[in-house]
Amino acid sequence: MLFCKESLFTPGPTPVPDRVKQAMNQPMVAHRSEVFSNSLKQVATKLMPVFGTKEPVVVIAGSGTSALESSVCNVVHEGDHVVVVVTGVFGERFASICESYGAHVHRLNIEWGTACRPEQLETFLKGLKDPVKAVFATYCETSTSVLNPVKDLGAVVKRLTDALYIVDGVSCIGGVPADMEDYQIDILVSGSQKALMLPPGLAFVAVNKRAKEAIKNGPEKRFYLDLNRYIDSYDEAVTTPFTPPVSLVFGAEEVCRMIEEEGWGNVIKRHEILRDMTRAGVKALGLPLLVENDADASPTVTAVKPDGEQAGAIKKYLQDHFSMVVASGQKQLKGKIFRIGHMGYSTPFDVINVLTALEMAVHELNGKDTFGIAVKKAEEAWKAHV
Numbered sequence: 001m002l003f004c005k006e007s008l009f010t011p012g013p014t015p016v017p018d019r020v021k022q023a024m025n026q027p028m029v030a031h032r033s034e035v036f037s038n039s040l041k042q043v044a045t046k047l048m049p050v051f052g053t054k055e056p057v058v059v060i061a062g063s064g065t066s067a068l069e070s071s072v073c074n075v076v077h078e079g080d081h082v083v084v085v086v087t088g089v090f091g092e093r094f095a096s097i098c099e100s101y102g103a104h105v106h107r108l109n110i111e112w113g114t115a116c117r118p119e120q121l122e123t124f125l126k127g128l129k130d131p132v133k134a135v136f137a138t139y140c141e142t143s144t145s146v147l148n149p150v151k152d153l154g155a156v157v158k159r160l161t162d163a164l165y166i167v168d169g170v171s172c173i174g175g176v177p178a179d180m181e182d183y184q185i186d187i188l189v190s191g192s193q194k195a196l197m198l199p200p201g202l203a204f205v206a207v208n209k210r211a212k213e214a215i216k217n218g219p220e221k222r223f224y225l226d227l228n229r230y231i232d233s234y235d236e237a238v239t240t241p242f243t244p245p246v247s248l249v250f251g252a253e254e255v256c257r258m259i260e261e262e263g264w265g266n267v268i269k270r271h272e273i274l275r276d277m278t279r280a281g282v283k284a285l286g287l288p289l290l291v292e293n294d295a296d297a298s299p300t301v302t303a304v305k306p307d308g309e310q311a312g313a314i315k316k317y318l319q320d321h322f323s324m325v326v327a328s329g330q331k332q333l334k335g336k337i338f339r340i341g342h343m344g345y346s347t348p349f350d351v352i353n354v355l356t357a358l359e360m361a362v363h364e365l366n367g368k369d370t371f372g373i374a375v376k377k378a379e380e381a382w383k384a385h386v
Contacts, residue, residue, distance in 0.1 A: 004323040009354050011142050011171055011301035011327055011341035012064075013193040013200055016251075020197065023254035024247040031246055037238040039253050044234065046256035049264055050196075051169075051188055051206040052179035058205040058230045059252070061245050064170035064191025067203035069097050070225040071136075071166045071187045074218045075211070078102030080133035083125065083163070085116045085153070089143035089330045090168060094136045101219070104130070112144050112333065113303075115296040118152040125160045134164040140172035143330045145291050145303035145339060147172070154184035164214055170194060173204070174259075175271040175300045175343045186211040192248065195271070195300055196255055197344035201248050207231075271299035273385045274342040274351055278302045280381040281355040281374035285362050290337050300343035303329075310365060311338045317361040324357050348382050 008015050029035045044056035051057055060066060072094075076082060082103045084095040087110045098105045108124045110116045116137070125132070135157045139150050150167050157165045166187040169178065173188070174195030180188055185208075192202035205227060207215065215227045229241035259267055275297055282289060282304055290303035306314060311329065315338045318324040329337040342351055355374040363370045 004321075006323045007325065007350075007353065009324060009326045009340050009342070009350075011145075011194065011339055011343070012191070014195070014197055014341055014344045015346070016197055016199060017258065017345045019258070020251045020254045024199075024251040026247070026250050028246060031244055032239060036244075036246060036249070039249050040234075040240070040244070041238050043249055043252045043256060046253075046260065047204065047206075050174055050178065050259065051190070051204070052177070052181070052183070053188070053206040053208065054181070055207060055209070055212075056234060058207065058227060058234070059240065059244070059249065060203040060205065060225070060230060061201065061240075061242070062203040062225075063200060064189070064193070064203060065093065066225065067170065067189035067191060067205055068094055068168055070203070070205055070227055071189050072097045072101055072103075073222045073225055074227045075164055075166075075187075075214045076101055076103050076133060077219050079104065081106065081128070081130040083108060083128070083132055083135045085121065085135070085137040085148070086110065087114070087116055087138060087144060087146050087148060088112050088141035090141055090170070091136075091138045092331075094138065094168060098136065103133075106132075113146065113290045114293070115146050115148045116153060118149065118156050121153055121156045122160065125156065132161050132163040134166050135161065136166050137168070139167050139169040139176070139178075140298045140300055142171040142301060142339075143333065145298045145301045146296050147176070147298040150185065151179075151183040158184045164211060172298060172300045172343070175267065177268055180206060180208055186214075192252065195343040196252070197258075198248060198251050198255060201245050202252060205230075268299075269385070270347075271343060273348060273382055274346055275299040275302065276381040276385070277348055277351045277378040278340055278342055278355070281351070281358070281378040284373045284377040285358060285370055286368075287362070290333075300341065302340045302342065303333075303337045304340065305337045309335065311336055313365055314338060314358070314361050317364060318354075318357050321360070322357045324354060326354075348378075351378060
């Protein structure tokens with residue numbers, strides 16, 4: 001194998017910019033110091049437009065799953081009825097978390113690879129007999145690369161119920177538009193290692209005033225993930241209730257600067273370009289996409305479903321020959337798909353690179369003359385945006 005620079009194209013963790021690494025390499029400071037408080041305030045407030053919230057974003061030391069769990073354990077009491085829209089592995093994870101806290105979970109199971117339609121949710125909600133405490137949905141389902149219409153789903157939730165509307169944005173916040181008031185989202189969560197281009201280790205929770213009230217009156221049995229502690233600590237002293245990962249917060253502050261420099265609207269546009277380029281290039285190679293409907297396709301990750309058992313072979317070829325890492329399928333999609341992450345610190349030229357490698361993989365495995373065809377279509381898709 002020729003020497004190749006390692007390239008990470010998984011939908012998390014994602015590449016970390018050098019300037020963010022440098023920010024995280026600053027000398028350590030006391031987490032109760034004014035220096036840290038200033039950094040935390042910058043992160044909590046500068047992420048507000050990214051989450052589309054009017055309240056400072058809560059920062060927790062933990063994975064994206066800790067953000068999901070915090071959105072459950074702070075508002076769902078044992079015995080509450082909740083609805084979970086399941087469009088893949090992470091919708092199912094939301095359901096499992098709810099069950100672990102004793103909720104009666106009503107799963108709205110959607111075929112993997114398709115988004116939940118508002119009319120499907122409406123029919124499902126109308127068929128329930130018990131009042132619903134919360135409706136959980138996934139903005140981008142990482143396991144399938146589906147982008148659910150969370151704004152339209154929110155409209156249904158609020159028209160038919162008094163439920164809290166809680167959304168998992170882990171694999172897309174930082175690369176897609178979000179407006180909690182317009183989308184009628186009460187709690188929106190994310191993690192650091194996806195479109196926000198940080199290492200794993202930070203969880204972000206955005207809550208509106210209605211959610212704050214529900215959190216105040218939430219279950220008694222909660223401690224580390226008790227959002228009241230985080231909200232009160234921030235309001236009283238701009239700090240965290242427990243020891244935070246100081247270096248990651250420094251890195252998050254630098255990420256916020258990068259987003260401001262590029263312009264939030266430009267960040268969203270860039271991710272749309274990456275999606276369209278990737279999908280156009282994959283289609284040109286004759287490789288089926290798991291998400292067939294362009295309107296359902298995520299701007300942050302693309303799932304490819306080759307014929308037969310080639311998903312693993314293609315993934316291995318990219319790794320062995322180009323040191324290029326893409327993600328496998330999960331659960332029922334294991335061995336059937338591979339997933340290309342294109343979020344955060346990713347540019348159109350990165351997409352060109354992965355498509356070039358994919359051309360060579362398809363040529364080698366299938367004996368087709370594929371050189372240049374994916375890149376050409378991707379460049380055309382890029383040009384259509386500028």
